[in-house]
Amino acid sequence: MPPLITPKALARTYNHPSKDPWTAVELYREAATKPDDWGAQRVASAINSDQSNDFEGISRSEVRAWVDDDSKPDAARAVDVARELGWDADGWTDTTEALAELVIGVYAFGSIVTENYVPSWSPDDPDSQGAIEDALTWAGVGYQHVERDGDAQADEIRPGQQSTKLGRVLVVAGAPMGDKNADSVHGLPDWVADAPMVLKLNLAVILVRGRGTEYEGKGTRTIQTDRGPQYFRDVARLIEDVTGETATASEHGVTISAAAVRELGLLRPTH
Template sequence: MTGTAFVTERDLARTYDGGAYENTWEAVEQYRAATRYANTNDVGSGATASALDLPRSRIRTWVDQGGEPDAVRAIDTARGYGWLECTPDDDIFAGLNALVANVFSGGSIADSHYRPSFALNHRGEDSHVIDALELVGVDYQIVDDRDGRADEARPTEDGTVLGRVLAVLGAPVGPKADQLLSLPDYLVVGSVDVRETFVYAYLENRAVHHEGKDTMTITEERNDSYLSSLAVLINDIAGGGVTRNSESITISADAARSLGTVR
């Protein structure tokens, strides 16, 4: 699906469902209709509510005070960064794709407010995730001294909107051990380059290299269907040599050399 954007306004708005509005996309459409009508006709919330048959209590803040729903603000923010319009051929999508892989393989998105954190791998501040964050255009800070846990990169501005965009793309939200995970749908229809970026980013975080061997393994406590799908994806990119075991994935020496991930 080259040339097709994977993040839509509607899907991003729906990450806000269950808050102030039961159907947030409907609220976005009402906001746009109300502000368009008020601006075009130079009227206030009362006349706008009557003309559009909307509750004045809902649109008063929008029309009279310049407020807007959080989802509208998020849509405008995401558009400003280019996250909504980007396609698999764009550098921005390459960055988003790498960040999704990082959430699966070491990072996280908090289930409250969608705030993301991205684990740095053995390369430290030379980790792929730093390049990815720069591609998507957000500022970030490095958080270290985490009691033996990996250092993290955390967006400092608009991070929660980024987290929602990654969730729309298929990144898990909340503790991964408690979920039935599945790989993002865009990997099925995406190009080879898209799948390669995801696999390389994933392996940089999770692949274990064994001393004196080129063989690599990935060991994770995840649901069976997810591990099987991940093994199939890596095997496809490596051109064979990847096997799924009970709780791990083995990447043969030939496959590791084909992937170019041997240190």
């Protein structure tokens, strides 16, 4: 499968005052190849005269902070962190599977702040909480709990470090950002259909356990929330794919049969 994220897409979640953020990352990398004792003017001149790159008209001021002050574009820092932690791996690894679970966790009971990309999750059962904590650990960032005083909702789980960078990665991988409703959530990410079956099972469990409504004396569960109809079709298809049992999508939700709930390992024993 293609990677969940690409360095270029991650870089473009940032803003740059004068050029495409990915171009700024490439320019920074080019400048970083020049000798340490060169000043900004000499570096800019060398880049402009090098026929092997696509840069031209680069001014001293564009590279001065990187060369003279040893700074680095925020987008370049994020790209480097993604590489170091394996977030941009080409294929399914323990790390990218953890990212996938965090993305689906955002759909189920999480959020990503529009202004700063900080992600958080508020599961209301211990198993879902443990799944998010494990995924954050496998993603290489750890986790922290943030109490919500006076709030009836569960406490938040947030990354222990690299919060905004992880949030940007999750958005690039398909997690919704900001308010989740029928206008902003139209379906699950395309990569869900091609994920390994074991991972797809974990994703289905996250959704049903985290969002499914239980009924007294019945094994069936329903997921009803403000989402677009394609989202419900995608969720039902995922559940049926991993369980071989019935999940029915409507315009307003998904009904999961007791047999499907049982196959997901979520059917509570009756006494």
